[in-house]
Amino acid sequence: xxxxxxxxISIQAIWSNKLRSILTMLGLIIGISSVVTIVSLxxxxxxxxxxxxxxxxxxxxxxxHDRQETIKPSESLSIDDMKxxxxxxxxxxxxxxxxxxxxxxxLSDIEETGLMxxxxxxxxxxxxxxxxVEGRFLNEFDISGYKRHIVIDSDLAEILYGSTTAVGNKxxxxxxxxxxxxxxxxxxxxxxxxxxxxxxxxxMPYTTMDMMFKLQGQIGGLxxxxxxxxxxxxxxxxxIVTAIERYNRNIGEGKYVTFSAExxxxxxxxxxxxLTLFVSAxxxxxxxxxxxxxxxxxxxxxxxxxxxxxxxxALGAQYTDIMLQFLIEAITISIIGGMIGSIFGGIFTHxxxxxxxMNAVMSMNSLLLAVVFSVSIGLFFGIYPANKAAKLDPIEAxxxx
Amino acid sequence: xxxxKNLTKVYGTGDISVRAxxxxxxxxxxxxxxxxxxxxxxGKSTLMNILGCLDQATEGEYILDNHSTxxxxxxxxxxxxxxxxxxxxxSYHLLPKLTALRNVELSMIYAGVPREERKRRAIExxxxxxxxxxxxxxxTELSGGQKQRVAIARALVNNPSIILADEPTGNLDTESxxxxxxxxxxLNAEGKTIIIVTHEHDVAEVTNRRLTFRDGLMVSDQVVxx
Numbered sequence: 001x002x003x004x005x006x007x008x009i010s011i012q013a014i015w016s017n018k019l020r021s022i023l024t025m026l027g028l029i030i031g032i033s034s035v036v037t038i039v040s041l042x043x044x045x046x047x048x049x050x051x052x053x054x055x056x057x058x059x060x061x062x063x064x065h066d067r068q069e070t071i072k073p074s075e076s077l078s079i080d081d082m083k084x085x086x087x088x089x090x091x092x093x094x095x096x097x098x099x100x101x102x103x104x105x106x107l108s109d110i111e112e113t114g115l116m117x118x119x120x121x122x123x124x125x126x127x128x129x130x131x132x133v134e135g136r137f138l139n140e141f142d143i144s145g146y147k148r149h150i151v152i153d154s155d156l157a158e159i160l161y162g163s164t165t166a167v168g169n170k171x172x173x174x175x176x177x178x179x180x181x182x183x184x185x186x187x188x189x190x191x192x193x194x195x196x197x198x199x200x201x202x203x204m205p206y207t208t209m210d211m212m213f214k215l216q217g218q219i220g221g222l223x224x225x226x227x228x229x230x231x232x233x234x235x236x237x238x239x240i241v242t243a244i245e246r247y248n249r250n251i252g253e254g255k256y257v258t259f260s261a262e263x264x265x266x267x268x269x270x271x272x273x274x275l276t277l278f279v280s281a282x283x284x285x286x287x288x289x290x291x292x293x294x295x296x297x298x299x300x301x302x303x304x305x306x307x308x309x310x311x312x313x314a315l316g317a318q319y320t321d322i323m324l325q326f327l328i329e330a331i332t333i334s335i336i337g338g339m340i341g342s343i344f345g346g347i348f349t350h351x352x353x354x355x356x357x358m359n360a361v362m363s364m365n366s367l368l369l370a371v372v373f374s375v376s377i378g379l380f381f382g383i384y385p386a387n388k389a390a391k392l393d394p395i396e397a398x399x400x401x
Numbered sequence: 402x403x404x405x406k407n408l409t410k411v412y413g414t415g416d417i418s419v420r421a422x423x424x425x426x427x428x429x430x431x432x433x434x435x436x437x438x439x440x441x442x443x444g445k446s447t448l449m450n451i452l453g454c455l456d457q458a459t460e461g462e463y464i465l466d467n468h469s470t471x472x473x474x475x476x477x478x479x480x481x482x483x484x485x486x487x488x489x490x491x492s493y494h495l496l497p498k499l500t501a502l503r504n505v506e507l508s509m510i511y512a513g514v515p516r517e518e519r520k521r522r523a524i525e526x527x528x529x530x531x532x533x534x535x536x537x538x539x540x541t542e543l544s545g546g547q548k549q550r551v552a553i554a555r556a557l558v559n560n561p562s563i564i565l566a567d568e569p570t571g572n573l574d575t576e577s578x579x580x581x582x583x584x585x586x587x588l589n590a591e592g593k594t595i596i597i598v599t600h601e602h603d604v605a606e607v608t609n610r611r612l613t614f615r616d617g618l619m620v621s622d623q624v625v626x627x
Contacts (some may be wrong), residue, residue: 005510016498311494314455315555316483316509318476394455400493 001321010112010329013301014336021333024297027290029344032374034283036345036366041352042276044360045258046269053265060127061237061260062099063244064221069255075248076218076260077256079206082121084247085224093231093240095123098206099221102213104203106152106177108160113155116199117175119206119219124316125188127225135167135186142185143205151186156200173202175212193355216371277279290337291377298330298385307391310397322390330382331375403429403452403563403594410447421447423617424461426441429596429610431562436605437598439614446567449598453486453565454478461475467560483511487556491568493538493548495555496524501527505534505555512559526554541582546577553584557593564588566597570604582607 012023014065065071076325079098086096105112124130125137142149150173159164166184172180182204211219224240226233231310239260245251302309309322317325353360406424408418411418422444429435439445450456451463454470457478463470465485488494495504507522515523527536530550540548549569566585570578580618586607589595597608605611613621 001510001513012498184438204517240450307494308496311496312507312511313479314453314488316479316511316559318479321511395450398490400594 001317001324003084003324005018006321006324006328007332008333009325012122013305013329014333017301021336024293024333025337025340027286027293027376028334028374029256029290029341030284031287032338032341032370033344033348034286035280035373036342036362036370037348037352038279038283038363039366039369040345040349041356041358041360042272042279043363043365044349044353044358045356046272048358049268049272050265053261058261059230060223060225060259062221062223063241063256063258064099066255066257069253071255073218075255077222077244078217078219079210080217080223081244081247082219085222085244088243089240092227092236093224094227095121095127095223095225097121097124097127097223097225099223100206100209100215100219102175102209104173106156106200107172107174108164108169109187111160113156113159113172113200115152116201117173117209118201118203119209119287120151120203121206122280124203125225130188133187133189134165135184137186137188138203138205143207146207146211147205148180148182149185150182150202150204150373151188151369152184152202153200154187155190156202157187157198159182166265171272178212180212208295230321230381251346287373287377291334291381294330294333294377295381295385297333298324298326298382299388301329302385302389305389306392306397309392310394310400313392313394314398319390322392323386326386326389327379327382332376334374334378334382335371338370342370343376345370402431402466403427404462404464405452405605406462406464408448408451408458408463410451410456411459421617422458425619427612427619427622429563429594431594432589432592433584433594433595434607434609435594435612436600436608436610437596437612437614438600438605442616443614444617445598445614447617449565449567450594452563453488454481477548479511483508484559485562487553487559487561489549489552489556489562489564489566489569491571493540493545493552493572496568497540497546500537500539501532501543501551504540504551505558508555508559522558523554525601526558527551529557529609530554544577546580547571549573549581550584553581553588557588562594563594566595567597569597570599570601578604583620591624 063077065077082096082098085093098119098121102117104115104117106115120138122138122143130137137151138149141147152166160166160171161169166187169180169184171184172179209215224237226236230236241256241258242251243254245253312322342362345366349360349362361381405427407426408422409420411420413419422604424449437448439444447456451458457471465481470478470481496507501522502523505526507520509519509522524533524536527533530553532550533546534556535543535547540551543551570581573581582604585595585597597604599605609625611623611625613618
């Protein structure tokens with residue numbers, strides 16, 4: 001008997017027990033649709049985060065202190081280092097910007113809110129790819145003159161001033177228990193970010209920041225943005241790190257570490273992958289439960305159709321014919337369940353994506369996964385009942401009522 | 402041709418063993434019309450199962466068309482049932498969810514006959530038994546006599562050497578019984594070997610050779626010349 005014959009027989013059997021078949025499929029539909037949804041949404045999140053992070057600058061690499069090492073004040077990354085790198089590597093480096101951040105609060109006449117204060121050089125607007133919507137960015141006079149000028153993001157401007165103009169207003173900024181008055185000179189546009197990635201931020205001259213918070217030239221890290229013509233920025237950054245080590249007289253001691261957007265994407269992907277796998281594994285349990293349902297209904301079916309098996313055997317059906325018939329029936333139930341599950345998975349993915357404000361489509365991976373899973377479930381849970389049917393003694397089976 | 406030598410069938414082992422057939426010798430030639438008569442427990446159904454290759458003897462030999470069946474695997478037995486034997490059962494044994502046509506096609510599916518040919522031959526067989534207009538009906542939509550005729554069509558369709566009928570008229574009224582026996586007569590006249598197991602003497606009377614069984618033994622072998 002050919003597989004096609006077996007398929008027609010199984011369709012007939014499934015169709016004549018519609019309700020029972022649908023209930024059996026339900027377990028698989030739930031299982032497959034959840035796995036498909038989770039994997040697809042996981043993939044979509046991954047893509048979204050990758051896009052988001054590469055917009056942070058794939059040409060940039062951060063240099064930080066290694067937290068496992070004790071850093072003497074003379075070894076700390078500093079404004080001096082920044083200027084040194086800028087000068088020494090002017091052929092390959094576009095900008096070197098300091099990474100100094102302080103958490104604080106900002107108070108306008110009526111509103112107060114939390115924000116992140118960041119140090120800025122002349123080039124920070126370009127290094128961070130900021131677009132001005134109002135006023136101007138910080139200039140060399142702000143920096144050389146230790147001016148108490150800040151540039152805030154558009155969301156923060158709206159919180160503080162609503163639709164009225166923010167530029168020119170004076171605000172009180174409190175950080176490290178010190179409060180000073182600043183003037184807003186510009187507003188930049190918030191980037192489209194994933195939910196939860198956006199925060200209020202204000203840039204001030206690094207000189208002002210150094211003075212206000214008594215940092216004595218020390219900075220948390222450096223962001224090095226390379227010229228796009230540099231072939232391998234991961235190699236180039238090592239020269240820079242070595243140069244800083246030499247400059248700070250700690251060559252080869254490994255006090256500094258580098259971190260690129262690429263590294264970040266990798267680590268985020270790794271975490272996300274683990275999470276997706278974990279949640280999928282939980283959803284996978286429902287697939288196993290669905291499979292047990294298939295096995296159960298196949299066992300019932302074999303018992304119910306013992307006489308049919310006897311008749312088929314009397315007419316010349318061999319072990320393999322009966323085996324094939326019941327196995328194909330189990331696989332057909334699973335595949336139909338898998339297909340319906342995939343359709344639901346696609347729908348859930350679509351709405352889940354909308355909810356998470358992402359462009360999520362059912363991935364080929366997840367569809368492939370669904371097909372492989374449903375066939376394997378049918379095969380795995382169908383073998384025992386099919387074997388039981390195929391092994392029946394024809395005389396016994398014929399006598400069965 | 403079918404040859405049985407010293408055929409013995411024992412069910413169970415040791416003290417609880419039951420001897421259903423004890424040393425049957427029998428030869429049935431091609432084209433014979435044979436009935437096997439006997440009360441229940443006489444061993445006639447056991448013989449029927451062995452002749453139909455649904456079962457194998459404990460001892461002795463069964464040679465069908467010059468091939469011994471004693472050493473065949475269950476797979477080979479299935480092939481023999483498929484190609485050489487056509488069964489007709491007392492309770493028809495049709496699959497209730499399939500139409501008459503699909504029921505008749507069944508044994509051809511296992512013989513690997515292509516779809517188109519299967520349909521053609523099934524219609525041919527149903528026409529032969531007088532059910533050309535009932536091809537699309539399910540067993541529940543047919544009378545007892547019609548069901549048995551579908552079963553006969555199914556038995557014929559692979560062109561077997563023997564037709565084995567186990568109480569074929571046991572569930573039928575007089576008129577239908579008459580129809581079915583007429584059909585068997587016709588098939589025999591066309592050269593088919595037919596073996597009918599029955600306990601009804603009226604049925605046995607239509608055959609040319611009557612084998613009587615009692616307690617696992619063949620007690621008489623009567624050839625009637627009509």
